Amino acid sequence: MRHLLSAADLDKDQAIKLLDLAEDMSDVNDREIKKLPTLRGKTVVNLFFEDSTRTRISFELAAKRLSADVINFAAKGSSVSKGESLKDTAQTLEAMGADVIVLRHSSSGSAHRLAHTDWVGSAIVNAGDGSHEHPTQALLDAMTIRQGAIKHPRGKDLTGIKVLIVGDLSHSRVARSNLILLTTLGAEVHVCGPATLAPASLVSSGRVHFLLDDAIKLVNPDVVMMLRVQQERMSDSFFPTEREYARIWGLNKSRLARIGENTQILHPGPMNRGLEIDAASADSKNSMVLNQVRNGVAVRMAVLLTLLSGEAS
Amino acid sequence: MTGNYLLQGVTITTGEVRDVVIESGLIVDKASTGTSHEVMDCSGLVVLPGFVDLHTHLREPGFEQSETVASGSRSAAAGGYTAIHAMANTFPVADTAGVVEQVARLGEDAGLVFVQPIGAVTVGLKGEQLAELGAMAQSKARVRIFSDDGNCVHDPALMRRALEYVKAFDGVVAQHAQEPRLTVNAQMNEGALATKLGLGGWPKVAEEAIIARDLMLTELTGSRLHVCHVSTAGSVELIRQAKARGINVSAEVTPHHLLLTEDLASGYDPVYKVNPPLRSTADVEALREGLIDGTIDVIATDHAPHPKESKDTDWASAAFGMVGLETAYSVAQQVLIDSGKSNFERLGAVMSSNAAAISGLAQQGKYLSAGSAANLTLVDPKDSWDPKPQTLSMSENNPFTGLKMQGRVRHTIYNGQFSYRDLSIMQRAGS
Structure with a gap:
């Protein structure tokens, strides 16, 4: 290399x-x-x-x-x-x-x-x-997921692990690198976000869900990766308001209760607490943020x- | 120099082999007795009407580090051109009679090709108020084509006014069709590749929406529209339908959009960064088809020289544009002749006579009609060659480098004199 x-x-x-x-x-x-x-x-x-x-x-x-x-x-x-x-x-x-x-x-x-x-x-x-x-971000995410999901991780890939990436799929370098690397490692990667932030070419892959509630139900993910909402997306009509974003795509207490008990929550940081992720989720035992x-x-x-x-x- | 030539055994566009005679700068049917001619063996060469480019960025005044009228004229002559149209996005902008006359005079001084200035539609290309179109039309530069190229005349009311206004002097508005709000931060064709590369997408609809609107405004005003550098299959279809409805529209396509696709952006080399961007294979196919069936009227180079520092950067920082005067013929031959789908008559139309008609250039595109000025290009369709980054242009942003080209311009005759002869540029036509 x-x-x-x-x-x-x-x-x-x-x-x-x-x-x-x-x-x-x-x-x-x-x-x-x-x-x-x-x-x-x-x-x-x-x-x-x-x-x-x-x-x-x-x-x-x-x-x-x-x-x-x-x-x-x-x-x-x-x-x-x-x-x-x-x-x-x-x-x-x-x-x-x-x-x-x-x-x-x-x-x-x-x-x-x-x-x-x-x-x-x-x-x-x-x-x-x-x-x-952002390839090193994807590597650290893969490492975190592997540690969390597999007891003796050395030498193992991510076959059978279902990952849901949530947020701005159009502009996120974290999402791009993770989609590539996690797929290379055998994981099943799904994505979720407003249609304004989901490129058409991705949508045609069939692994895109527009609403987070649907995605959680359909995918039943082992890993939920919340992407940071960038300031500039808020001002350019990709979604109407921060409140609406949080309501539909934010990870909150109610959604936390609906994901699996062992589902890992990842976030590349820095977090917008109360927007894409609430305090209950960020501080829960599922949160892998500091491991990342x-x-x-x-x-x-x-x-x-x-x-x-x-x-x- | 006698100015009298006998081009022996040259192939004309119909395929007939004959002699062509030039006397005192004019085409004549038969050599006059008692006149001496320089006899040239032209067997194997095809004679075409001298090429006319509707879309050339000569950069002078203002950006002489990229190109001057003189260097652009040399590149044009080497590409077989006897007339080129200088785009208005100079500094100062060609939005007054003074600037267009200056550009025309620089062209005369260079003396290798007829330089016809294009005038800006709006003051400073800003899209806010009309420039003095009448003054430019009535100036010594005799401007007929007006364009804010580089920018789109996106305000629909202003576009309507411009179309109406130019009717008074048989002008035409040449539109750079790009909806600005749909192309904020646009870096390449929108699609799966742009997503993969993380580059801002330039959606096809941003071009097509403006063309659709402008076609309706042209119909409403009964004016004349020219669409610059058409790049999508959808645009070709819109223009095809409009022509069938009788709307007075003409359209151009660039050599690079006829040959190259967006895949070239994969390596982030800004030599392939251009506006409108390189598109998909399906678009290239549709553009070729449109060129062959008459939907698209002309091949125009959009020759856009940039100095090395504007391209030796990351993709987003780089300037849009590529040079193309010296490779246009080879691309035209590949698309029209080598494909087996068209012929040299069509090639002469799209490289010369259609453009001359759009711009109202009486001395150009006339081919071999007796008594007309001899503006001719002689090409060798069998010559295969490798374009180099260095051409006679001052700039080296040449995306055709590394491609094998078939067919090459051998001589260019401007007003009865050689401006380019045996692959060599003249100081001035005839010297």
Whole structure:
């Protein structure tokens, strides 16, 4: 593996291998001294053109636990806000010795572009590109689901597990990467959201449900993944009001009572409490939100390790 | 230079092989005795009316880092063009008599091709108030085609007024059909691929809704409409029906929409980013069919040069547009001739005479009628070649790079003089 740009870069074996490696990394995170010397002397650059403190911190911690040097470059207030291009910024950082560039960018395909032009030679990790993909998020979700559903998860795929993804399917990179990766791993993935936010090509797949109550009844999911409602969707008539959204697509106490006792609730964070998810659901024993955060560090350690050890061999 | 040529053994559009004689810039039936001619062996070449492009972005004034009237003229001559229409989205915008006259004069200075300016419909292309269309029509630039290309004249009342107003001087409104509210953040054709790539979709209905409305306004006003760069099967069908109803509409299709599909966006290389976007295979088929059956009148390049920095970026930051003057003929040959579905007469119509008629260019599209100015293009249909990113255009945003092309322009004769000869560009026509 040279880069990680899309969940589609991973076949089933590669995905399972990465998840297993992430389990090993997770064990490291439970030790008293949470550090491996493996990437000593390597430099990881977090190149973030969009604000995302959580993802950035997660990558930073992952790199540091592997003893790599980390540079954080946030576009806001930097040369980028003065009009510097992705190309120039990436080349500048590579000239300082980056081995891996972790890229978060508002433009779909930017990580792909960085990896496939002659701009830089570093390994590229897509940490979220526009409304395209967010593969490490899908990996941490898969890891969480596998741990929650399978007693001895190592080596296992997700066959037989039913996942329901709820929210903005048109613009969500989390939904896209999960649809790809969870399907690769054998899960049965259903989606649910307002028709204004469900692309026609997805609807024709037959796994789209417009109303959450119908979806819960029909699918009887093992996992419910609630997507964050982005501020800009609220102002552009994708749905009438926040209250109506919460009423029809929000996970609340009454729906919590109707999902299975062991059904996992996932959310990529940050949550809009009271909108797509209420406090009762977010704080319930079904909620895997903090496991997701924990697994995020482990998965990103596994990805960095795989990319940089691949380089050595 | 005598200005007298005898083109020997050339194939004309009917398939007949004969000689073509040019004397003092004019087509003549027979070589005059006592006049000396430069004799050229043209066996294997097909002579066509000099091509006329209805849609060329020459970028000057204002964006001379992309193209100038002179460099665009060179690229046009190399593509077999003897007339091109300079789009109005320059800086300043070609919305006054002064700017259109300046562009026309730059064309004369370059001296390789007739440069006919297009005037903006609205001041600054802003879609708010009509530009002085009458002044541009009556200027030395003699503007007949008005377009806000790049922007759609989306206000229905303003579009109605424009259609009514241009009737006074036999003008035509060339519409860039794009409903702006349906194409906010649009980056590529809407559909499964756009969803997969996470790029904002440009729905076909955004083009078709404007065309449908404009056809009704054209019928209402009894005016004349030209539809720029038709890109969808639905648009072709709308225009087909309108023509059957007798509405005075003409339409153009670009070489890239006749050949390329949205799949090229998969690698996020902005050389394939264009507006309207590349569509599906079914749309390409419908456009070809429309071109062959007469629904679509002309192939127009929408030649849109951009400097490297505008394309060497991520997809969303990149400019829309691609160059196309020097590959248009090869695409036309592939679609009309090599497909076995049409013929050189139709090719001459869609590459030249129909466009000349739409724009009212008396000296263009006349082909071999005796006494008319010799504006001719000679092509070698058997020459196969590989387009390179570098052309005579200043810009290299060439999506045809890497494709094998069949058929190539060999000579271009503008006003009786060679502007392009044996694959080489002249300084000026005749020198």
